Amino acid sequence: VLNKLPKRQQPEAKQALWEIYRADTKTEAHQAFNRFIQTYQAKYPEATQCLAKDRDVLLTFFDFPAEHWAHIRTTNPIESTFATVRLRTDKTRGCVSKDTILALVFKLVESAQKRWLRIRGFKHLADVIEGVPFKDGYRMDDNPDMTPMQDVA
Structure with a gap:
């Protein structure tokens, strides 16, 4: 824009x-x-x-738990993972086969994952997967007359 x-x-x-x-x-x-x-x-x-x-x-992220908003708004996990892989694989140009480069990439991602931070609000993942509705970051009850619940986790 x-x-x-x-x-x-x-x-x-x-x-x-x-x-x-x-x-x-x-x-x-x-x-x-x-x-x-x-x-x-x-x-x-x-x-x-x-x-x-x-x-x-x-604006879809408003339909997810508020704790997840920071993760939804950023592409940093993808960028940082591929940056790690790109830095290492660029140095091995021309001296590897398809199988060895695949193994190298797998090991690099596996190593990078040790530094990843746990997702905030991971306890809400089951609710998101099950399709529990959220509005403005708060879980909504089955009763539409009730106000959004505050997280108790």
Whole structure:
């Protein structure tokens, strides 16, 4: 989105995007999203179209436990794992077969996994897998009249 805006507009737009990203509730995120679209639609339609086409996907993390939001918002685990593999395999260029490079990559990932941090809120994974509904990071009861439950774990 920022690449579709002039450099002078990028800091202000970045702040507006952070308001969407760091909203406490999905409702607040939608409000910030609408403000961004209204602000930049007239002059920079490409930027707003780029953002608007993925609106639902971008705000899906609100339907997961709040403890998982930090993990959902980042791609760092993927990037850091592949960076480790890339650094080591680049040095072995030309002197390995398909089988040996596969074994090397397996061992590198296995070694990198020792430094991985445990996922926050891992106790909620079973609920997520079972399809228990969450709203704004809180588990919802079967009774829709009740307010969101606070985590007790």
